Amino acid sequence: MIEIKLNNRDGKEWDISELVTSLSLKTAHIGKAGTLTLTFIKKALYQSSRFKYENGDVIRVRKDGVNLFYGYIFSISGGRDEIVSLTAYDQIRYLMNTDTYVFKNTTAADIVKRIANDFNLKLGKIADTKYQIPAMVEDGQKLLDIIDKAITLTFSNTGKDYCLYDDFGQLCLRDVDEQVTDIIVGEGSLMYDYSVSSSIDDDTYNKIKLYKDNKETGKREVYIAEDSINIMRWGLLQHYESIDEKMNPAQIEELLNNLAKLKNREQKSLKIEALGDIRVRAxxxxxxxxxxxxxxxxxxVNECSHSFEGADHTMSLELKVI
Known part of the structure; x- marks a missing residue:
């Protein structure tokens, strides 16, 4: 059973579970806030005349006693008919604010903590990402882009991937390898449709070229890793990136190897339509x-969308294939 409660900013709580006709919940691995969209019937039988809903109100969703979503209404739409549509986002939406930050020898975890504290966001469990990013200068950037960049730099340099998500009102940062379920989705288990695609059009490179400017010699130092076989197969696809001048040869070699491992391949994706399981999220x-x-x-799971309509619960999954 789905429980949906709406809290007005004046402290009044409404249980709208019986009013809602459809509900969708979307989460993403990186770069997006969790999104809740729902429709409900206004002026329904036995509905209180004092019932109201406004942008900024809080919506909480649970299913069978399990917390699914805690967020804030950002848009309301309706018309002459009795159907109203609401869109709400979790706390990550507030990371769309922009600001300027300068970080030096800082981990992605510490960057998340600092930004959250600066913007009065509630924190949950934050993994120790360990890798110290030499420097990040972010002038007038979206907070979420800054955090995503820190996570990406950590991934590029260590091969360890992390996910920022909102856990029912608390920002969390977790190692994706520690978030594995015992759920099986596929032939004979939940799945009823799927599609597979492969591409070299997005984030595929067979030549990695890194450079740094040596202030002592006044020269630019260039470091290259390339795959001649894949260059013959796909043509030359080059990734060009500056690196911190303080990186030593061993660190540069490790970064080259990690980037080649991550980017010198076809990018494959898999989309699955399946019966829903609330334990699955991006x-x-x-x-x-x-x-x-x-x-x-x-x-x-790069993106996950759960849809509820009546007794039906389905989910759409976009997965990263390695």
């Missing part, structure tokens, strides 16, 4: 079983 790994494409492994 940023976690789920066991996928599709014999036709020799897929039987834990894959990272």
């Amino acid at each position: 940023g976690m790994r789920v066991r996928i079983h599709i014999p036709e494409y020799q897929v039987d492994q834990n894959l990272l």
Whole structure:
């Protein structure tokens, strides 16, 4: 059973579970706030004349006693008919604010904590990302972009991936490898449709070129890793990136190897339509079983959308295939 409660800013709480006709909840691994969209019937039978809903009000959603969503209304739409549509976002929406930050020898975890504290956001469990980013100068950037950049730099340099998400009103940062369920989605288990695609059009590179300016010699130092076989297959696809001048040869070699491992390959994606399971969300790994494409492994969920309509619960998954 789904429980949906709306809290006005004046402290009044309304249970709108019986009014809601459809509900969708979307989460993403990186770069987006959790999004709740729902429709409900206004002026329904037995509905209080004092019932109201405004932008900024809080919406909480639970299913079978499990917390699903805690967020804030950002848009309301309706017309002459009795259907009203609301869109709410979790706390990550407030990371769309912009500001300027300068970080030096700071971890992604510390960046999350500092920004959250500066903007009065509630924190939950924050993983120790360990890797110290030499420097980040972010002038007038979205807070979420700053955090995503820190997570990406950590991933590029260590191979460890992290997910920022809102856990029922608390910002959390978790290692994606620690978020694995025992759920199996695939042939004979929940899945009823899927599609597979591969591309070299987005974030695929067979030549990695890094550079740094040596202030002592006044020269630019260049470091290269390339795959001649894939250059023959796909043509030359070059990734060009500056690195911190304080990086030593061993650190540069490690970064080159990590970037080549991550980017010198086709980017494959898998989309699955399945019966819903509320334990699945973006940023976690789920066991996928599709014999036709020799897929039987834990894959990272990039985006997850749960849809509820009446007694029906379905989910759409976009997964990263490695």
